[in-house]
Amino acid sequence: MNTIVNAPSMSIHHLIDTIIHNDPWLAPYRSQLTHRLIAIEARRQQLCHNQNELIDIASGHEYFGLHFRDNKWQLHEWAPNATAIFLVGDMNQWQISSEFQFQRIDDHGHWALQLPEDALHHGQHYRLHMIWHGGEGPRIPAYARRVIQDNQTLIFTAQVWHPKSPYQWQNQFKRPQVAPLIYEAHVGMAQEEGKVGTYREFTEKTLPRIQAAGYNTIQLMGIPEHPYYGSFGYHVSSYFAPSSRFGTPEELMELIDTAHGMGIAILIDLVHSHAVTNHVEGLGLYDGTSYQFFHEGGRGRHPAWDSCCFNYAKPEVLHFLLSNCRYWLDTFNVDGFRFDGITSMLYHDHGLGQAFTSYDHYFSHNVDLDALAYLALANQVIHRLRPDAITIAEDMSGMPGLALSTAHGGIGFDYRFAMGIPDLWIKYTKDIRDEDWSIVHLWQELINRRHDEKTISYTESHDQALVGDKTLIFRLADAAMYWHMNRDDEHLLIDRAMALHKMLRLVTLSTAGHGYLNFMGNEFGHPEWIDFPREGNHWSYHHARRQWSLADNPNLKYSLLNNFDRMIITLCKTYDVLRYSTVHILWVRDDDKVLAFERQGLVWVFNFHPEKSFTDYPIPAPAGEYEVILSSDDADFGGHSRIDTHVTHLTLPVEDSSIEGHPQRLHLYLPTRTTIVLKNRQYWSTQKSG
Numbered sequence: 001m002n003t004i005v006n007a008p009s010m011s012i013h014h015l016i017d018t019i020i021h022n023d024p025w026l027a028p029y030r031s032q033l034t035h036r037l038i039a040i041e042a043r044r045q046q047l048c049h050n051q052n053e054l055i056d057i058a059s060g061h062e063y064f065g066l067h068f069r070d071n072k073w074q075l076h077e078w079a080p081n082a083t084a085i086f087l088v089g090d091m092n093q094w095q096i097s098s099e100f101q102f103q104r105i106d107d108h109g110h111w112a113l114q115l116p117e118d119a120l121h122h123g124q125h126y127r128l129h130m131i132w133h134g135g136e137g138p139r140i141p142a143y144a145r146r147v148i149q150d151n152q153t154l155i156f157t158a159q160v161w162h163p164k165s166p167y168q169w170q171n172q173f174k175r176p177q178v179a180p181l182i183y184e185a186h187v188g189m190a191q192e193e194g195k196v197g198t199y200r201e202f203t204e205k206t207l208p209r210i211q212a213a214g215y216n217t218i219q220l221m222g223i224p225e226h227p228y229y230g231s232f233g234y235h236v237s238s239y240f241a242p243s244s245r246f247g248t249p250e251e252l253m254e255l256i257d258t259a260h261g262m263g264i265a266i267l268i269d270l271v272h273s274h275a276v277t278n279h280v281e282g283l284g285l286y287d288g289t290s291y292q293f294f295h296e297g298g299r300g301r302h303p304a305w306d307s308c309c310f311n312y313a314k315p316e317v318l319h320f321l322l323s324n325c326r327y328w329l330d331t332f333n334v335d336g337f338r339f340d341g342i343t344s345m346l347y348h349d350h351g352l353g354q355a356f357t358s359y360d361h362y363f364s365h366n367v368d369l370d371a372l373a374y375l376a377l378a379n380q381v382i383h384r385l386r387p388d389a390i391t392i393a394e395d396m397s398g399m400p401g402l403a404l405s406t407a408h409g410g411i412g413f414d415y416r417f418a419m420g421i422p423d424l425w426i427k428y429t430k431d432i433r434d435e436d437w438s439i440v441h442l443w444q445e446l447i448n449r450r451h452d453e454k455t456i457s458y459t460e461s462h463d464q465a466l467v468g469d470k471t472l473i474f475r476l477a478d479a480a481m482y483w484h485m486n487r488d489d490e491h492l493l494i495d496r497a498m499a500l501h502k503m504l505r506l507v508t509l510s511t512a513g514h515g516y517l518n519f520m521g522n523e524f525g526h527p528e529w530i531d532f533p534r535e536g537n538h539w540s541y542h543h544a545r546r547q548w549s550l551a552d553n554p555n556l557k558y559s560l561l562n563n564f565d566r567m568i569i570t571l572c573k574t575y576d577v578l579r580y581s582t583v584h585i586l587w588v589r590d591d592d593k594v595l596a597f598e599r600q601g602l603v604w605v606f607n608f609h610p611e612k613s614f615t616d617y618p619i620p621a622p623a624g625e626y627e628v629i630l631s632s633d634d635a636d637f638g639g640h641s642r643i644d645t646h647v648t649h650l651t652l653p654v655e656d657s658s659i660e661g662h663p664q665r666l667h668l669y670l671p672t673r674t675t676i677v678l679k680n681r682q683y684w685s686t687q688k689s690g
Contacts, residue, residue: 012037015409022452025359032363043373047315058381060323061240065143068162073115078316079287080109081132089126096129125157132288140281147225147241156281167250173260175335175388179578180515183215184461186222187246192548194541199251203258211262214569219267219338227281230532235276239324256333265335272321273341274307284308293317304352312370325378329385336390343397345371356397379412390414403453415515418457425459425504429475434610439595443588446511457512459505461519465530473501473525481527485557499673501525502564502632506675509568510604513581523565524551524558560638571630575600586620601683607670614670620662623651630677642671
């Protein structure tokens with residue numbers, strides 16, 4: 001495992017020199033960068049006591065909670081403020097009894113209970129009854145692996161889960177070293193019926209769709225148990241229990257195993273930035289104190305999310321969170337994680353109201369070094385256990401070094417989300433007239449990323465689809481989608497919406513640094529918004545579902561958008577577009593609204609002009625023969641077939657010898673609001689022969 005302090009002091013200086021070489025703007029912050037590396041290593045040594053491996057420290061889930069070993073049941077809990085703990089449930093008619101009383105085994109708040117084999121049985125419901133000075137109450141064990149909710153009373157209980165036949169994994173899977181093309185999905189709303197979908201339905205119905213769409217990675221939302229369905233899974237109560245509202249743990253295993261058999265990696269959202277405040281089914285007052293897992297006082301509550309904030313300085317909390325990382329890898333064979341709410345973790349003020357326009361924001365006293373150290377250690381654990389696993393940081397602040405490996409002095413994430421891009425598309429489609437779009441500004445924002453860190457781009461995620469906001473297609477078309485999405489219905493607003501929907505998604509994918517994400521259903525322009533059952537909508541599931549039939553209906557234009565998405569994903573994989581992050585600008589003009597660039601031997605040309613089509617438009621390009629491999633104007637994609645894709649295009653020399661850059665030009669027909677992709681035959685014949 002990579003360590004820092006144990007290496008000669010020269011190693012730290014070398015790491016910092018490398019970081020600053022990659023980003024000279026970091027030079028004034030050398031001392032702060034050094035301090036961070038030392039703080040990370042100090043925290044690792046505190047946990048390991050210079051003896052244990054960090055991955056062994058991250059195995060608390062094999063000790064705490066309920067386990068059946070050596071023909072007996074073993075239960076262990078950490079509750080330092082408790083004065084007594086009892087197991088109550090079906091096995092003792094929910095009565096407190098000495099037979100089921102835990103014993104305190106040390107001065108650090110560890111408790112233990114052993115029971116004979118016949119004391120508990122698979123499927124029984126149970127809780128802890130926690131007693132502390134001045135109070136008592138029921139609790140769901142912090143490490144519970146199965147938690148269910150009664151449909152009538154809505155009460156949560158833990159469940160003894162010890163099936164006679166454990167799940168037998170069928171597929172040995174190692175994530176391919178390819179750019180992640182991520183399909184963000186939610187199991188519960190992945191079906192068309194107005195209900196909560198299941199793991200098995202997702203396996204049988206949704207996985208084949210994702211496979212056919214060409215995505216190689218699935219990011220599952222809302223897997224750890226959460227009491228409020230409408231939270232999208234971001235107010236977690238039981239960190240080690242896959243949500244039972246979707247089915248059993250074995251059915252989740254089957255989902256992951258089946259995806260692996262299809263060559264698809266599975267990531268899950270890991271929410272270690274905060275926790276639900278609930279007392280019984282959450283960790284809010286687990287042992288009678290608000291500060292067992294969280295900060296004490298106001299620092300322990302998130303002012304915007306009404307949730308609890310973990311204390312990343314506490315070794316026991318780090319044991320809990322690091323074990324949670326390992327648990328999902330060990331038990332469910334997941335292939336990595338998207339860490340949610342990183343910005344909230346990194347800053348004492350949670351980044352609220354911050355614009356992050358200066359590097360000073362990344363190195364002020366506002367930075368939570370304890371959280372930063374935890375994230376670095378979490379990445380060390382994950383990558384030590386699974387070198388092929390990937391971790392993604394959801395950070396809107398732009399913290400330098402976040403997606404730099406720990407071996408190079410970073411925090412260790414493999415990727416970070418380019419979160420400014422969906423905001424860019426909202427701004428342009430909502431606030432700026434088409435004729436006023438600045439293509440120069442668009443280009444600058446699309447490629448604005450840290451070049452020493454890997455990024456994943458997206459036009460929209462689940463955030464833009466939630467009630468109160470609008471999906472990209474709905475922002476472009478609005479109510480016209482209700483009446484004019486039949487294929488034979490010519491409508492100017494729908495025509496514009498579909499043209500831009502295709503262009504914005506393709507320009508985002510083709511300029512992405514190292515990966516791309518799409519939220520479930522957005523690929524075919526799923527209409528309307530997402531709204532989970534709540535009092536305000538009379539507990540309706542109408543908007544908490546995906547209308548796949550729209551994409552399946554060949555008489556609707558949704559099917560055409562679906563065709564286009566499949567084509568661009570196929571193109572991206574066929575030509576390994578995201579293999580290298582370098583994108584070479586060829587042409588950008590605000591007056592013509594034309595953008596052209598070269599990547600991987602392909603020339604990508606976009607005409608964003610709302611009115612003008614251009615004939616014989618000159619585009620600088622490497623010399624050679626080109627063929628059109630994609631036109632957004634094809635009828636199969638809802639276009640008007642104005643581009644002849646069978647024509648071979650030859651570059652012509654520029655007569656003016658003073659012209660800089662490529663002395664050759666492609667002369668192209670560029671209809672309004674279209675994009676074409678051209679393949680350089682010479683480049684790709686060389687690639688094949690090589």
